[in-house]
Amino acid sequence: MKFMSTTGSRRLAPTYIAIATGLALALSACGGTTNSSSTASGEGATSSASADPNAPLKEGLKVAFLPKQLNNSYFTVTDRGGKTAVDEYKGTFSEVGPSEASASSQVSYINTLTQQGSNVIATSANDPKAICSALDEARSAGAKVVTFDSDTDPSCRDLYVNQATAEGIASTQVKLISDAVGAEGGDIAILSATANATNQNAWIELMKKELEKPEYAKLKLVATVYGDDNAQKSQQEVQALLQAHPTLKGIISPTTVGVAAAAQYLSGSEYKGKVQLTGLGFPSQLKEFVKNGTMKSFALWDVEKLGYLAAYAGAALASGQITGAEGQTFKAGTMGEFKVGPNSTVLLGDPTVFTAANVDQYNF
Amino acid sequence: MLVETAPPAAETSRAPRFGFLRSWDTAIIVALLASIVIASVTVTGFATPRNIGFLLIDIIPILLLALPMTYIILTGEIDLSVASIAGFTSCVFGALWNAGMPMETIIPLCIVLGVVSGAFNGFLVSVVGLPSLAVTIGTQALYRGLAFDVLGDQAVTSFPRAITTGLQAKIGATGIPVWILPVILLVIVFGVVLHFTGFGRSLFAIGYSVDAARFSGIGVARTKFWLFVISGAMAAVVGVWWTLRYGSARGDNATGLELSVIAAVLLGGVSIFGGKGTLPGVIAGVGLLAILRNALQLASVPEDTLSMLTGGLLILAVVAPNAIAWARSLSRKASTT
Numbered sequence: 001m002k003f004m005s006t007t008g009s010r011r012l013a014p015t016y017i018a019i020a021t022g023l024a025l026a027l028s029a030c031g032g033t034t035n036s037s038s039t040a041s042g043e044g045a046t047s048s049a050s051a052d053p054n055a056p057l058k059e060g061l062k063v064a065f066l067p068k069q070l071n072n073s074y075f076t077v078t079d080r081g082g083k084t085a086v087d088e089y090k091g092t093f094s095e096v097g098p099s100e101a102s103a104s105s106q107v108s109y110i111n112t113l114t115q116q117g118s119n120v121i122a123t124s125a126n127d128p129k130a131i132c133s134a135l136d137e138a139r140s141a142g143a144k145v146v147t148f149d150s151d152t153d154p155s156c157r158d159l160y161v162n163q164a165t166a167e168g169i170a171s172t173q174v175k176l177i178s179d180a181v182g183a184e185g186g187d188i189a190i191l192s193a194t195a196n197a198t199n200q201n202a203w204i205e206l207m208k209k210e211l212e213k214p215e216y217a218k219l220k221l222v223a224t225v226y227g228d229d230n231a232q233k234s235q236q237e238v239q240a241l242l243q244a245h246p247t248l249k250g251i252i253s254p255t256t257v258g259v260a261a262a263a264q265y266l267s268g269s270e271y272k273g274k275v276q277l278t279g280l281g282f283p284s285q286l287k288e289f290v291k292n293g294t295m296k297s298f299a300l301w302d303v304e305k306l307g308y309l310a311a312y313a314g315a316a317l318a319s320g321q322i323t324g325a326e327g328q329t330f331k332a333g334t335m336g337e338f339k340v341g342p343n344s345t346v347l348l349g350d351p352t353v354f355t356a357a358n359v360d361q362y363n364f
Numbered sequence: 365m366l367v368e369t370a371p372p373a374a375e376t377s378r379a380p381r382f383g384f385l386r387s388w389d390t391a392i393i394v395a396l397l398a399s400i401v402i403a404s405v406t407v408t409g410f411a412t413p414r415n416i417g418f419l420l421i422d423i424i425p426i427l428l429l430a431l432p433m434t435y436i437i438l439t440g441e442i443d444l445s446v447a448s449i450a451g452f453t454s455c456v457f458g459a460l461w462n463a464g465m466p467m468e469t470i471i472p473l474c475i476v477l478g479v480v481s482g483a484f485n486g487f488l489v490s491v492v493g494l495p496s497l498a499v500t501i502g503t504q505a506l507y508r509g510l511a512f513d514v515l516g517d518q519a520v521t522s523f524p525r526a527i528t529t530g531l532q533a534k535i536g537a538t539g540i541p542v543w544i545l546p547v548i549l550l551v552i553v554f555g556v557v558l559h560f561t562g563f564g565r566s567l568f569a570i571g572y573s574v575d576a577a578r579f580s581g582i583g584v585a586r587t588k589f590w591l592f593v594i595s596g597a598m599a600a601v602v603g604v605w606w607t608l609r610y611g612s613a614r615g616d617n618a619t620g621l622e623l624s625v626i627a628a629v630l631l632g633g634v635s636i637f638g639g640k641g642t643l644p645g646v647i648a649g650v651g652l653l654a655i656l657r658n659a660l661q662l663a664s665v666p667e668d669t670l671s672m673l674t675g676g677l678l679i680l681a682v683v684a685p686n687a688i689a690w691a692r693s694l695s696r697k698a699s700t701t
Contacts, residue, residue: 096664103617105608107610111415112658129519130611195516196499196518
């Protein structure tokens with residue numbers, strides 16, 4: 001058998017070419033660029049038009065809702081709220097999205113919406129930067145971009161509708177688990193959504209800061225696991241948590257899919273009532289668990305109203321009522337007037353705490 | 365009395381020089397051209413420079429990965445770990461960028477990482493002799509896990525916007541991305557090597573019969589090893605491209621990409637058992653799937669229908685050549701009696 005065959009060099013030709021192309025990419029795309037030397041580019045499509053608060057809402061606006069993923073109960077409700085709003089101001093509503101909540105999967109949908117000439121794109125981003133250039137292209141084609149629930153880099157959207165302040169969410173979650181676990185405190189863990197979700201990660205960071213306060217000295221965060229907003233994976237992660245940390249006293253799950261899956265698991269297991277659970281969940285899904293003792297309380301905000309507000313914010317932008325600058329106000333249908341805060345953010349309100357006492361009053 | 369007719373040329377073990385005239389590949393190329401025409405006419409917004417730009421930019425990673433994947437599948441192996449290697453290099457890119465390394469150092473390092481990852485695959489397949497399906501299912505999980513290990517739950521997004529915009533630059537007003545040109549060059553190189561060199565012919569030989577190839581003096585193990593190395597290197601290139609194009613290095617980058625690549629390669633007429641296929645067919649397969657996806661999304665066809673369509677096409681791609689061969693054998697039997 002030939003050890004050095006005549007085709008040896010030709011065999012390696014594709015390897016050399018692939019490596020050479022990689023080097024060519026390197027040399028041509030960037031000379032001397034490092035993290036510290038790159039200038040912070042805050043350019044995006046800036047609107048130079050001035051706001052006219054008395055402009056009527058345009059009719060026939062094409063509004064598209066692009067959530068983190070489809071078939072996710074949370075976004076089904078936000079998009080339902082969005083549709084209510086769009087129907088009220090006589091626009092056309094569409095809901096598109098990927099089946100997996102990954103960073104880049106939203107890009108092709110944004111591109112399609114740009115091509116279809118959407119007037120408003122309302123989206124909850126899986127990653128703060130990955131969809132930026134697609135959004136910028138959409139904005140230069142005339143679309144207004146509103147983010148809700150999970151923000152992107154502020155330079156690539158016109159407005160962000162925040163459901164509650166991140167600090168409010170984090171401190172409520174920590175207070176609820178502390179109340180549930182009781183004065184003796186103990187080990188707690190967090191069951192989050194996907195590992196890179198902007199909003200959950202922001203809340204988790206704030207929860208860690210909150211836990212450093214003296215009143216929570218007896219609580220110790222031992223693990224953070226990710227259920228990827230997948231019910232089965234979330235349950236497996238809870239199982240693993242309980243095995244790995246037998247002294248676990250509480251779990252916080254700041255995602256509706258995760259908290260529902262964890263509640264389901266705990267309520268059918270030996271840990272019911274022994275390991276406390278709280279999180280951000282729908283009253284309709286968690287009703288039975290607060291009533292059967294698996295959970296004592298949980299929090300959320302009016303999810304449907306979030307989508308409703310985002311749709312009206314988009315319409316206000318597209319009709320020229322506001323440009324997204326701080327201090328401008330617009331009317332959001334039946335919800336009344338809203339004011340734009342710093343960084344082009346609109347706040348929905350405070351989180352609501354649900355317990356067995358009030359959970360029946362809500363129908364989402 | 366049996367009168368044996370000469371077997372058709374396609375049945376000989378020699379890879380025909382002009383293999384792209386085979387029936388399935390021609391059918392796919394025709395289908396590709398037909399879909400372009402039909403989409404341009406029926407779907408509003410398809411045949412615009414901006415949409416062409418979207419389409420071609422999105423096609424780049426799949427096209428790049430399809431090239432070594434074709435080589436690997438032709439030899440009867442498979443590489444399921446390409447997307448994980450891309451994700452892994454993407455995360456290493458992000459981590460090194462955060463550490464302040466300049467990009468000209470990071471990118472070659474990432475390519476080297478891809479080469480090493482591919483070499484590990486190649487070692488297990490060619491030296492240890494394990495089936496590539498099992499090996500790459502394992503390394504797919506391994507490299508994805510390492511990707512998350514490197515960056516954890518963080519995403520590195522501090523890349524200069526200028527690069528992300530620059531990678532999507534278009535040639536004048538045509539909408540054709542500048543960066544499709546080096547990709548086309550690579551396609552031509554891979555095509556020429558496959559169809560016009562001894563090395564390319566050896567891949568077909570290995571796919572038809574490993575033992576026959578070995579006895580004809582082809583270094584089967586060595587060839588397969590280098591194929592996995594090339595695949596790893598290309599996956600690293602895709603990882604770098606992905607990171608800079610989206611401006612975000614995260615653990616879940618490029619998840620699931622390997623399935624789109626393999627689907628396109630099989631649709632292009634490459635037999636999953638190895639030994640049959642052409643690169644023009646694969647290019648047409650990649651193009652057809654991308655155009656279908658783009659045009660149907662523009663036409664607001666729901667996601668589920670799109671998936672079913674892609675799946676249906678794939679099944680057709682695998683079943684049709686067998687059906688054609690079966691029909692031919694029937695007609696041959698009829699002509700001999």
